[in-house]
Amino acid sequence: MGFLDYFRSERRASASVAKERLQVIVARERSGRGGPDYLPALQNEILEVIQRYTSVDDDAVKIQVERDGDCEVLEVNVTLPADH
Amino acid sequence: MARIVVVTSGKGGVGKTTTSAAFGAGLARAGHRTVVVDFDVGLRNLDLIMGCERRVVYDFVNVIHGEANLNQALIRDKRVDNLAILPASQTRDKDALTQEGVEKVLEGLAEEFDYIVCDSPAGIERGAHLAMYYADDALVVTNPEVSSVRDSDRVLGLLSSKTRRAERGEDPVKEHLIVTRYSPSRVGKGEMLSVEDVCEILSINLLGVIPESTAVLNASNAGMPVILDEKSDAGQAYDDTVARFLGEKRDHRFLTDKKGLFSKLFGG
Numbered sequence: 001m002g003f004l005d006y007f008r009s010e011r012r013a014s015a016s017v018a019k020e021r022l023q024v025i026v027a028r029e030r031s032g033r034g035g036p037d038y039l040p041a042l043q044n045e046i047l048e049v050i051q052r053y054t055s056v057d058d059d060a061v062k063i064q065v066e067r068d069g070d071c072e073v074l075e076v077n078v079t080l081p082a083d084h
Numbered sequence: 085m086a087r088i089v090v091v092t093s094g095k096g097g098v099g100k101t102t103t104s105a106a107f108g109a110g111l112a113r114a115g116h117r118t119v120v121v122d123f124d125v126g127l128r129n130l131d132l133i134m135g136c137e138r139r140v141v142y143d144f145v146n147v148i149h150g151e152a153n154l155n156q157a158l159i160r161d162k163r164v165d166n167l168a169i170l171p172a173s174q175t176r177d178k179d180a181l182t183q184e185g186v187e188k189v190l191e192g193l194a195e196e197f198d199y200i201v202c203d204s205p206a207g208i209e210r211g212a213h214l215a216m217y218y219a220d221d222a223l224v225v226t227n228p229e230v231s232s233v234r235d236s237d238r239v240l241g242l243l244s245s246k247t248r249r250a251e252r253g254e255d256p257v258k259e260h261l262i263v264t265r266y267s268p269s270r271v272g273k274g275e276m277l278s279v280e281d282v283c284e285i286l287s288i289n290l291l292g293v294i295p296e297s298t299a300v301l302n303a304s305n306a307g308m309p310v311i312l313d314e315k316s317d318a319g320q321a322y323d324d325t326v327a328r329f330l331g332e333k334r335d336h337r338f339l340t341d342k343k344g345l346f347s348k349l350f351g352g
Contacts, residue, residue, distance in 0.1 A: 013275065015271070015274050015277050016274065021230065022277075025234060026237045026285055029238065
Protein backbone atom coordinates (compact mmCIF):
# COMPACT_ATOMS: atom_id res chain seq x y z
CA MET A 1 0.00 0.00 0.00
CA GLY A 2 1.41 3.38 -0.96
CA PHE A 3 1.87 6.25 1.44
CA LEU A 4 -1.05 8.19 -0.03
CA ASP A 5 -3.35 5.19 -0.29
CA TYR A 6 -3.10 4.87 3.45
CA PHE A 7 -5.21 7.98 3.88
CA ARG A 8 -7.47 7.32 0.94
CA SER A 9 -8.70 3.85 1.63
CA GLU A 10 -11.43 3.41 4.16
CA ARG A 11 -12.64 0.19 2.65
CA ARG A 12 -11.98 -2.87 4.74
CA ALA A 13 -9.17 -5.02 3.48
CA SER A 14 -10.75 -7.69 1.31
CA ALA A 15 -8.66 -10.49 2.83
CA SER A 16 -10.33 -10.08 6.22
CA VAL A 17 -13.74 -10.25 4.57
CA ALA A 18 -12.64 -13.44 2.83
CA LYS A 19 -11.45 -14.93 6.09
CA GLU A 20 -14.70 -14.19 7.91
CA ARG A 21 -16.85 -15.59 5.11
CA LEU A 22 -14.72 -18.72 4.93
CA GLN A 23 -14.87 -19.34 8.66
CA VAL A 24 -18.67 -19.21 8.57
CA ILE A 25 -19.16 -21.44 5.53
CA VAL A 26 -16.50 -23.96 6.53
CA ALA A 27 -18.00 -24.31 10.02
CA ARG A 28 -21.44 -24.84 8.53
CA GLU A 29 -20.25 -27.42 6.03
CA ARG A 30 -18.26 -29.30 8.65
CA SER A 31 -21.29 -29.66 10.90
CA GLY A 32 -23.21 -31.45 8.14
CA ARG A 33 -20.30 -33.76 7.36
CA GLY A 34 -20.11 -37.41 8.23
CA GLY A 35 -23.87 -37.72 8.43
CA PRO A 36 -26.01 -39.62 5.94
CA ASP A 37 -26.46 -38.10 2.46
CA TYR A 38 -30.17 -37.50 2.96
CA LEU A 39 -29.58 -35.06 5.83
CA PRO A 40 -29.84 -31.80 3.81
CA ALA A 41 -33.09 -32.95 2.13
CA LEU A 42 -34.50 -34.01 5.50
CA GLN A 43 -33.56 -30.63 6.94
CA ASN A 44 -35.33 -28.81 4.10
CA GLU A 45 -38.50 -30.85 4.43
CA ILE A 46 -38.70 -30.35 8.18
CA LEU A 47 -38.27 -26.62 7.59
CA GLU A 48 -41.06 -26.64 4.99
CA VAL A 49 -43.42 -28.42 7.36
CA ILE A 50 -42.72 -25.99 10.19
CA GLN A 51 -43.12 -23.01 7.88
CA ARG A 52 -46.56 -24.31 6.95
CA TYR A 53 -47.67 -23.68 10.53
CA THR A 54 -45.63 -20.72 11.65
CA SER A 55 -43.19 -18.26 10.16
CA VAL A 56 -39.60 -19.10 10.98
CA ASP A 57 -36.35 -18.07 9.35
CA ASP A 58 -34.80 -20.29 6.68
CA ASP A 59 -31.97 -21.16 9.04
CA ALA A 60 -34.27 -22.00 11.95
CA VAL A 61 -33.73 -25.76 11.64
CA LYS A 62 -30.38 -27.20 12.69
CA ILE A 63 -29.86 -30.88 12.19
CA GLN A 64 -26.94 -33.17 12.91
CA VAL A 65 -26.01 -36.74 13.64
CA GLU A 66 -23.99 -37.41 16.76
CA ARG A 67 -22.19 -40.64 17.29
CA ASP A 68 -22.08 -42.05 20.78
CA GLY A 69 -20.38 -45.42 20.83
CA ASP A 70 -22.48 -47.79 18.71
CA CYS A 71 -25.44 -45.46 18.89
CA GLU A 72 -26.27 -42.67 16.43
CA VAL A 73 -28.42 -39.79 17.61
CA LEU A 74 -30.25 -37.56 15.16
CA GLU A 75 -30.46 -34.12 16.73
CA VAL A 76 -32.96 -31.60 15.37
CA ASN A 77 -33.06 -28.08 16.78
CA VAL A 78 -35.77 -25.65 15.77
CA THR A 79 -35.60 -22.00 16.74
CA LEU A 80 -39.01 -20.36 16.96
CA PRO A 81 -39.37 -16.60 16.66
CA ALA A 82 -39.29 -14.61 19.91
CA ASP A 83 -42.85 -13.26 19.68
CA HIS A 84 -44.34 -16.70 19.67
CA MET B 85 7.44 -50.39 2.68
CA ALA B 86 6.43 -47.83 0.06
CA ARG B 87 4.69 -44.67 1.19
CA ILE B 88 1.75 -43.47 -0.88
CA VAL B 89 1.38 -39.68 -1.10
CA VAL B 90 -1.67 -38.15 -2.77
CA VAL B 91 -1.51 -34.62 -4.15
CA THR B 92 -5.04 -33.29 -4.00
CA SER B 93 -7.08 -30.07 -3.75
CA GLY B 94 -10.66 -30.39 -4.90
CA LYS B 95 -10.42 -27.28 -7.02
CA GLY B 96 -8.72 -27.37 -10.41
CA GLY B 97 -5.87 -25.18 -11.56
CA VAL B 98 -4.29 -24.61 -8.17
CA GLY B 99 -1.04 -26.46 -8.91
CA LYS B 100 -1.56 -30.16 -8.21
CA THR B 101 0.35 -31.40 -11.22
CA THR B 102 3.10 -28.78 -10.82
CA THR B 103 3.41 -29.88 -7.19
CA SER B 104 3.34 -33.60 -8.05
CA ALA B 105 6.14 -33.15 -10.60
CA ALA B 106 8.26 -30.97 -8.32
CA PHE B 107 7.67 -33.07 -5.23
CA GLY B 108 8.36 -36.35 -7.01
CA ALA B 109 11.55 -34.97 -8.55
CA GLY B 110 12.62 -33.64 -5.14
CA LEU B 111 12.12 -37.00 -3.43
CA ALA B 112 14.06 -38.75 -6.20
CA ARG B 113 16.86 -36.20 -6.02
CA ALA B 114 17.10 -36.91 -2.30
CA GLY B 115 17.83 -40.52 -3.22
CA HIS B 116 14.40 -42.09 -2.81
CA ARG B 117 13.05 -44.30 -5.56
CA THR B 118 9.95 -42.38 -6.61
CA VAL B 119 7.14 -42.83 -9.11
CA VAL B 120 4.55 -40.17 -9.92
CA VAL B 121 1.21 -41.59 -11.06
CA ASP B 122 -1.26 -39.53 -13.10
CA PHE B 123 -4.84 -40.34 -12.00
CA ASP B 124 -6.47 -37.82 -14.33
CA VAL B 125 -7.95 -40.27 -16.82
CA GLY B 126 -9.00 -38.52 -20.02
CA LEU B 127 -7.05 -35.36 -19.21
CA ARG B 128 -3.47 -36.59 -19.06
CA ASN B 129 -1.02 -33.77 -18.33
CA LEU B 130 1.65 -34.94 -15.94
CA ASP B 131 3.65 -36.27 -18.92
CA LEU B 132 3.67 -32.79 -20.45
CA ILE B 133 4.69 -31.05 -17.22
CA MET B 134 7.51 -33.56 -16.76
CA GLY B 135 8.58 -33.36 -20.39
CA CYS B 136 8.11 -36.99 -21.39
CA GLU B 137 4.91 -36.71 -23.46
CA ARG B 138 6.56 -38.16 -26.57
CA ARG B 139 7.74 -41.24 -24.72
CA VAL B 140 4.27 -42.43 -23.65
CA VAL B 141 3.50 -45.84 -25.15
CA TYR B 142 1.38 -47.60 -22.56
CA ASP B 143 -0.56 -46.09 -19.69
CA PHE B 144 -2.19 -46.78 -16.30
CA VAL B 145 -5.35 -48.29 -17.82
CA ASN B 146 -3.34 -50.55 -20.16
CA VAL B 147 -1.62 -51.98 -17.07
CA ILE B 148 -4.93 -52.47 -15.25
CA HIS B 149 -6.33 -54.32 -18.28
CA GLY B 150 -3.21 -56.45 -18.58
CA GLU B 151 -2.37 -55.06 -22.03
CA ALA B 152 1.07 -54.03 -20.79
CA ASN B 153 3.15 -54.71 -17.72
CA LEU B 154 4.36 -52.00 -15.35
CA ASN B 155 7.85 -51.90 -16.79
CA GLN B 156 6.50 -51.23 -20.26
CA ALA B 157 4.30 -48.39 -19.05
CA LEU B 158 6.73 -46.67 -16.67
CA ILE B 159 8.74 -43.80 -18.15
CA ARG B 160 12.11 -43.28 -16.48
CA ASP B 161 13.11 -39.63 -16.13
CA LYS B 162 16.25 -38.73 -18.08
CA ARG B 163 17.39 -35.92 -15.78
CA VAL B 164 16.82 -37.41 -12.33
CA ASP B 165 17.83 -40.91 -11.28
CA ASN B 166 15.27 -42.92 -9.30
CA LEU B 167 12.36 -41.03 -10.87
CA ALA B 168 9.63 -42.53 -13.05
CA ILE B 169 6.15 -41.60 -14.14
CA LEU B 170 3.08 -43.69 -14.89
CA PRO B 171 0.95 -41.71 -17.37
CA ALA B 172 -2.84 -41.58 -17.26
CA SER B 173 -4.90 -42.97 -20.08
CA GLN B 174 -6.59 -40.64 -22.56
CA THR B 175 -9.67 -42.85 -22.78
CA ARG B 176 -13.04 -41.18 -22.43
CA ASP B 177 -14.34 -44.10 -20.38
CA LYS B 178 -14.82 -42.61 -16.93
CA ASP B 179 -14.94 -46.04 -15.32
CA ALA B 180 -11.60 -47.16 -16.73
CA LEU B 181 -10.04 -47.03 -13.27
CA THR B 182 -11.35 -49.73 -10.96
CA GLN B 183 -10.58 -50.02 -7.29
CA GLU B 184 -9.14 -53.52 -7.68
CA GLY B 185 -7.11 -52.41 -10.69
CA VAL B 186 -5.65 -49.42 -8.87
CA GLU B 187 -4.82 -51.54 -5.83
CA LYS B 188 -3.03 -54.11 -7.99
CA VAL B 189 -0.98 -51.45 -9.78
CA LEU B 190 -0.03 -49.72 -6.51
CA GLU B 191 1.03 -53.07 -5.05
CA GLY B 192 3.22 -53.65 -8.08
CA LEU B 193 4.77 -50.19 -7.79
CA ALA B 194 5.37 -50.67 -4.05
CA GLU B 195 7.80 -53.49 -4.86
CA GLU B 196 10.07 -51.17 -6.81
CA PHE B 197 9.59 -47.71 -5.28
CA ASP B 198 9.93 -46.00 -1.89
CA TYR B 199 7.41 -43.26 -2.67
CA ILE B 200 4.33 -43.40 -4.86
CA VAL B 201 3.07 -39.86 -5.56
CA CYS B 202 -0.53 -39.88 -6.81
CA ASP B 203 -1.46 -36.80 -8.85
CA SER B 204 -5.21 -36.48 -8.27
CA PRO B 205 -7.62 -35.02 -10.80
CA ALA B 206 -9.71 -32.02 -9.73
CA GLY B 207 -13.16 -32.64 -8.31
CA ILE B 208 -14.35 -35.34 -5.95
CA GLU B 209 -15.39 -37.98 -8.49
CA ARG B 210 -14.03 -41.46 -9.06
CA GLY B 211 -10.49 -40.53 -10.14
CA ALA B 212 -10.00 -38.21 -7.18
CA HIS B 213 -11.48 -40.77 -4.81
CA LEU B 214 -9.20 -43.55 -6.06
CA ALA B 215 -6.14 -41.28 -5.99
CA MET B 216 -6.64 -40.65 -2.26
CA TYR B 217 -8.09 -44.01 -1.23
CA TYR B 218 -4.80 -45.83 -0.54
CA ALA B 219 -2.83 -42.79 0.65
CA ASP B 220 -0.62 -42.64 3.72
CA ASP B 221 0.05 -38.91 3.33
CA ALA B 222 -1.89 -36.16 1.59
CA LEU B 223 -0.49 -32.93 0.21
CA VAL B 224 -3.44 -30.54 0.10
CA VAL B 225 -2.61 -27.86 -2.47
CA THR B 226 -4.43 -24.58 -1.81
CA ASN B 227 -4.39 -21.09 -3.28
CA PRO B 228 -4.99 -18.23 -0.84
CA GLU B 229 -8.41 -17.65 -2.34
CA VAL B 230 -11.92 -18.42 -1.02
CA SER B 231 -13.06 -21.13 -3.43
CA SER B 232 -9.80 -23.03 -3.19
CA VAL B 233 -9.78 -22.96 0.62
CA ARG B 234 -13.37 -24.13 0.81
CA ASP B 235 -12.72 -27.00 -1.61
CA SER B 236 -9.62 -27.98 0.34
CA ASP B 237 -11.72 -28.22 3.48
CA ARG B 238 -14.14 -30.50 1.64
CA VAL B 239 -11.24 -32.69 0.54
CA LEU B 240 -9.96 -32.85 4.12
CA GLY B 241 -13.38 -34.20 5.11
CA LEU B 242 -13.08 -36.91 2.46
CA LEU B 243 -9.54 -37.80 3.54
CA SER B 244 -10.79 -38.45 7.05
CA SER B 245 -13.73 -40.61 5.98
CA LYS B 246 -13.38 -42.06 2.47
CA THR B 247 -9.89 -43.55 2.55
CA ARG B 248 -8.74 -47.08 3.29
CA ARG B 249 -7.08 -45.90 6.50
CA ALA B 250 -10.35 -44.31 7.65
CA GLU B 251 -12.46 -47.33 6.70
CA ARG B 252 -10.14 -49.72 8.50
CA GLY B 253 -9.89 -47.49 11.57
CA GLU B 254 -6.11 -47.22 11.17
CA ASP B 255 -4.03 -44.10 11.88
CA PRO B 256 -5.52 -41.31 9.76
CA VAL B 257 -3.96 -40.09 6.52
CA LYS B 258 -1.28 -37.51 7.41
CA GLU B 259 -2.41 -34.18 6.00
CA HIS B 260 0.03 -31.49 4.88
CA LEU B 261 -0.87 -28.05 3.54
CA ILE B 262 0.95 -26.57 0.57
CA VAL B 263 -0.07 -22.99 -0.23
CA THR B 264 0.74 -22.08 -3.83
CA ARG B 265 0.67 -18.84 -5.85
CA TYR B 266 1.39 -16.88 -2.68
CA SER B 267 2.01 -13.19 -3.06
CA PRO B 268 3.47 -11.63 0.12
CA SER B 269 3.05 -8.09 -1.25
CA ARG B 270 -0.68 -8.59 -1.77
CA VAL B 271 -0.96 -10.17 1.67
CA GLY B 272 0.76 -7.06 3.05
CA LYS B 273 -1.85 -4.88 1.39
CA GLY B 274 -4.66 -6.92 2.90
CA GLU B 275 -5.75 -8.15 -0.53
CA MET B 276 -4.89 -11.80 -0.06
CA LEU B 277 -5.46 -14.34 2.71
CA SER B 278 -2.26 -14.89 4.64
CA VAL B 279 -0.74 -18.31 5.25
CA GLU B 280 -1.75 -17.94 8.90
CA ASP B 281 -5.37 -17.32 7.87
CA VAL B 282 -5.44 -20.40 5.64
CA CYS B 283 -3.83 -22.58 8.32
CA GLU B 284 -6.30 -21.31 10.90
CA ILE B 285 -9.34 -22.01 8.73
CA LEU B 286 -8.22 -25.47 7.61
CA SER B 287 -6.42 -26.33 10.86
CA ILE B 288 -3.78 -28.54 9.28
CA ASN B 289 -0.02 -28.55 9.41
CA LEU B 290 1.76 -26.24 6.93
CA LEU B 291 4.38 -28.02 4.85
CA GLY B 292 5.29 -25.39 2.27
CA VAL B 293 4.51 -22.03 0.75
CA ILE B 294 5.24 -21.60 -2.95
CA PRO B 295 5.39 -17.96 -4.07
CA GLU B 296 3.64 -16.75 -7.21
CA SER B 297 6.48 -17.05 -9.69
CA THR B 298 7.24 -16.68 -13.36
CA ALA B 299 9.46 -19.74 -12.98
CA VAL B 300 6.43 -22.05 -12.79
CA LEU B 301 5.15 -21.21 -16.28
CA ASN B 302 8.68 -21.22 -17.67
CA ALA B 303 9.24 -24.69 -16.26
CA SER B 304 5.98 -26.07 -17.62
CA ASN B 305 6.72 -24.51 -21.02
CA ALA B 306 10.00 -26.42 -21.01
CA GLY B 307 8.57 -29.66 -19.57
CA MET B 308 10.79 -29.55 -16.52
CA PRO B 309 9.74 -29.93 -12.89
CA VAL B 310 10.20 -26.44 -11.42
CA ILE B 311 12.26 -27.81 -8.52
CA LEU B 312 15.07 -28.43 -11.01
CA ASP B 313 15.27 -24.67 -11.60
CA GLU B 314 17.41 -24.28 -8.52
CA LYS B 315 17.87 -20.53 -8.87
CA SER B 316 14.15 -19.79 -8.92
CA ASP B 317 12.12 -18.86 -5.84
CA ALA B 318 9.48 -21.49 -6.60
CA GLY B 319 12.14 -24.15 -7.14
CA GLN B 320 13.77 -23.34 -3.81
CA ALA B 321 10.40 -23.27 -2.06
CA TYR B 322 9.62 -26.76 -3.37
CA ASP B 323 13.08 -27.94 -2.32
CA ASP B 324 12.37 -26.70 1.23
CA THR B 325 8.96 -28.39 1.11
CA VAL B 326 10.44 -31.77 0.21
CA ALA B 327 13.15 -31.43 2.87
CA ARG B 328 10.53 -30.66 5.52
CA PHE B 329 8.48 -33.66 4.40
CA LEU B 330 11.58 -35.80 4.89
CA GLY B 331 11.95 -34.50 8.43
CA GLU B 332 14.41 -31.65 8.05
CA LYS B 333 13.74 -28.34 9.83
CA ARG B 334 13.77 -25.42 7.41
CA ASP B 335 12.44 -21.89 7.80
CA HIS B 336 9.85 -20.56 5.36
CA ARG B 337 11.84 -18.25 3.11
CA PHE B 338 9.16 -16.71 0.93
CA LEU B 339 6.63 -15.31 3.36
CA THR B 340 7.72 -11.69 3.18
CA ASP B 341 7.94 -9.16 0.45
CA LYS B 342 11.40 -8.71 -1.01
CA LYS B 343 10.69 -5.13 -1.98
CA GLY B 344 12.46 -2.39 -0.05
CA LEU B 345 11.00 0.19 2.25
CA PHE B 346 11.02 2.80 -0.49
CA SER B 347 8.61 1.01 -2.79
CA LYS B 348 6.46 0.00 0.15
CA LEU B 349 6.04 3.62 1.17
CA PHE B 350 5.41 5.04 -2.24
CA GLY B 351 3.60 2.14 -3.82
CA GLY B 352 4.93 0.41 -6.81
